[in-house]
Amino acid sequence: MRVLELKINGDRVEVAAPDHWTLLEVLRYRLGLTGSKQGCDKGDCGACTVLVDGKPELSCLKLAALSEGAEITTIEGLLPLHLQAGGTGPDPVQDAFDRCGALQCGFCQPGMMLSARALLNECHSPSQAEIKKALSGNLCRCTGYTQIIEAVELAIAERVGAKNS
Amino acid sequence: MLRLPKFEVEKPTTVDETVALLSEKTGDVMIIAGGTDLMPNMKHELFTPKKLVSLAGVSALFGIREEAGALVIGAMTPLDQVANHPLVAERAPALAQAAGLVAGPQLRRMGTLGGNVMLDTRCQWYNQTYFWRKSLGFCLKKDGSACHVIEGGSKCVAAASNDTAPALMSLDAKLTFANADGQRELLLDDLWKSDGIFNKKVPPSDLLTEIRLPQREVKHLGAYGKLRDRGSIDFPLFGVAVRIDIDANDVVVDAEAVSVALQARPTRIRKFGESLVGTTLGSPEFEKGVQAAASLGHKQCRPMPNVPGDHEYRHAMVPVYLKRTILAAAAGAGPVHAV
Structure with missing residues (x-):
């Protein structure tokens, strides 16, 4: 478990999550941001797309532990x-x-x-x-x-x- | 829902730190670059390392530059940067096209050139969930002893599926690896071995730091062709990179083609240039040479039922894609793909 400092939809949030959690899991199950969907969960469908520094990336394949420092925008932030x-x-x-x-x-x-x-x-x-x-x-x-x-x-x-x- | 097995993440910031972490516990440690292939593979329990070493913070591994005439691309440079960089488009059109056809937009932004070169081989019997593979009794490549591609086969034939590898090979790319003993350079052709279980001669604990495209003495044209079911997302069912060297009068002085998604390693089509050398681009002799080169590819490239898609269809598409890719290269166009 590590405490992550994430920038989500313009807010700075501190959230504790294990290293093997994806950004999608942290968004949905720690922060309650269920707008990002868990579809195929392996990078085929794009339902989990979020913007990372303004560009679309797949949150199901991005580790939360490697998402610090970036501006993340979910559908809730639009x-x-x-x-x-x-x-x-x-x-x-x-x-x-x-x-x-x-x-x-x-x-x-x-x-x-x-x-x-x-x-x-x-x-x-x-x-x-x-x-x-x-x-x-x-x-x-x-x-x-x-x-x-x-x-x-x-x-x-x-x-x-x-x-x- | 696919959950990742438990692991810890290390975030080094220098090559030395990374190399030290990788030499710590071989087998239990893996590199994560963009993670676009590793993450699904780990969700399928194809790999279960205890520790992942992230290269995202190692700034020395990023960027595209010219160095003494060579084009040098850092291993962590994202594929969409490789695809859209003016230097790559000018100096290595086949590479720019191949990088632009990897997966879809999100994955090209996350995935890296180094990650694509070091991609694990793929097979329709391997890239599946643990439950799926267990139901089948596993396979040669992972957890089992039978091959489902070739009945009774004792050698894994999972396919090299990296779009950029043939493009880089057609341009005689060299790779730089770092480990605890220092650095070494290797011709990309010499990286591969014909073993689908692990198709590289360099151990996974070595870190690919950069990809170097040597300066070419002669002007060249290049293109990449990719057969896949959809116009996006999919891995190749067949891929081919073509390079045509020409003189000032548009006469072909050399030509190379490298195929991928057939067997465990990307493969050069032997004697590909013979029917093209000496002909002038656009001439009837050149057209004839293109036909002959496409037929040669059809004879040499023999798809197996290792990746999805009917292998006889894939075989029938080999000369079609080869011909289109040669003509695209000659016309300064490309890439060749459906949609």
């Missing part, structure tokens, strides 16, 4: 971070997923939205090919990819529209 940055309501990616009905069972959604958020942070108006590539590490078992891609395109279109108007 709305507060958006508000902190001066926005209103949910993150535009979350809003677009909601309006496009970009979910069926919803299990892949947190990972999908975080991968999409990272893409939008990196690139102002990515193409559909770039969207597909950025989301290619996230599987949707309901195969609802069409609405998911539409949602990311909607978030991009509204951002581009807001800038141009």
Whole structure:
């Protein structure tokens, strides 16, 4: 057991966990942040995706003991971070997923939205090919990819529209 | 839910500290780089070390630089950096393409070039949970005595599945290893042995510190082709890296191809360049040479039912992917993959 100092969704948290616990286990079972999903648990599905220093990584394959010092963002952090940055309501990616009905069972959604958020942070108006590539590490078992891609395109279109108007 | 077996983590910050920790208790200690292959393998109880030595804090192992004409890549450099670095794209296009096709975006950010080179071999009968493997009576590579790939086989044929290895071999890469006795350099070709249980001649207690691509005297073109079921995430069902050396008139002066995901080690296609050398890129003779080279690959590359996917289909795809990859290299394009 070691006491870890983690930076999660803008907060500094101290949490005790054994060395063999993954970041996903600490998020879900120590901190109650159950938005990150435990899917395949071996790096295939992307349901456990979190942002580490702004880039998507898989928390099921990342040891909590090796996650100190990085800024970790989970799905629970998207709305507060958006508000902190001066926005209103949910993150535009979350809003677009909601309006496009970009979910069926919803299990892949947190990972999908975080991968999409990272893409939008990196690139102002990515193409559909770039969207597909950025989301290619996230599987949707309901195969609802069409609405998911539409949602990311909607978030991009509204951002581009807001800038141009 | 897959839980990791218990272990402790060490976080050294220098190569010397790391090497000292690795020489402490051989067998009980393992290196963790990006962890993208080690973690699932440990969740499947394929490895149960008591201690993991993390390289994440060893700053000397990161980065891409030029050194006396050679391109030097630190072993801990993430695969997405290798894939997107302008120096790699310019000097080693096949490597940039191969690194960009490893797994998916999250895993390329976490996984490292050194980790991909030192990747464990894979087999559909091995990369499974303990329960699954036990139900089958285990296999040669781990806990058992029978091979499920080759009936009655006494030699493990788990496949080298590292996309970057053939690309690096096509560019005559050299590796630097560190251990308690100091450093040594090894040609990547000399790293491998044809044993699926452990396909490297260097013991796991040695630390790969950097990968060196020597300066090439002649201009070259390169590409990587990868056969897999999906356009992302999957390991290769067949992979091939091609290098074509050309003179100022676009005449081929040498050519190499290296395959992966067939047997325990990445393999050079023998006499690959013979039908291409002397032809001019884009000429009818070159096209003929490409056909001949693809047929040669089809004869030499014989997939086994070791990794997922029908092995006869994989065999049929060998000349298809080989031809496409040669043509992509010649056109300065690539990578070759579905989707």
